[in-house]
Amino acid sequence: DAGVIQSPRHEVTEMGQEVTLRCKPISGHNSLFWYRQTMMRGLELLIYFNNNVPIDDSGMPEDRFSAKMPNASFSTLKIQPSEPRDSAVYFCASSFLGGEFIQYFGAGTRLSVL
Amino acid sequence: ILNVEQSPQSLHVQEGDSTNFTCSFPSSNFYALHWYRWETAKSPEALFVMTLNGDEKKKGRISATLNTKEGYSYLYIKGSQPEDSATYLCASRGTSYDKVIFGPGTSLSVIP
Numbered sequence: 001d002a003g004v005i006q007s008p009r010h011e012v013t014e015m016g017q018e019v020t021l022r023c024k025p026i027s028g029h030n031s032l033f034w035y036r037q038t039m040m041r042g043l044e045l046l047i048y049f050n051n052n053v054p055i056d057d058s059g060m061p062e063d064r065f066s067a068k069m070p071n072a073s074f075s076t077l078k079i080q081p082s083e084p085r086d087s088a089v090y091f092c093a094s095s096f097l098g099g100e101f102i103q104y105f106g107a108g109t110r111l112s113v114l
Numbered sequence: 115i116l117n118v119e120q121s122p123q124s125l126h127v128q129e130g131d132s133t134n135f136t137c138s139f140p141s142s143n144f145y146a147l148h149w150y151r152w153e154t155a156k157s158p159e160a161l162f163v164m165t166l167n168g169d170e171k172k173k174g175r176i177s178a179t180l181n182t183k184e185g186y187s188y189l190y191i192k193g194s195q196p197e198d199s200a201t202y203l204c205a206s207r208g209t210s211y212d213k214v215i216f217g218p219g220t221s222l223s224v225i226p
Contacts, residue, residue: 042219
């Protein structure tokens, strides 16, 4: 398996623009997570899906952020409108609920909002 | 809310030194404890998953212990090498259906 695949790797955008981050989890995994890495908060869980259903979105900062998982092999995290304070590295991770639940992380998307 | 804490926040050691750091979690709500290693510019990678009180796990020069009754885990690195430089994250789960909650990490720098 190629592991968790995230795209794009880098995104530079202007304040107010819509940003969409994409994630393909490991085949066979039934859980997917979106995390944000910041200097202040470290690794912060934004949202957690199980079997494509959002289970916990308490970490989503505000209404500007939304996440979807239309099927088991794809998820998106959308920010609209983007703001400079959204600049961070966003990680997607997948896992199998029922096993050890080890999180397998993608390479991350570095987002810069100017 | 599950609070996972780690100490120290950062650590600088000389090559060859052995070191250890701590992860603490609420003992009243525990299912499993994970350790991850996170190298700069890379993604976190799992080191260990532990569930039983008294568990000890080892991978090369790195080992970990678990005390679920008092709510802590230690990670030990024997004979640190520069390639051990990374942030070490622990994460706790309260039940078999819970998400993992990550601690803030311990940043280790091994000086050649």
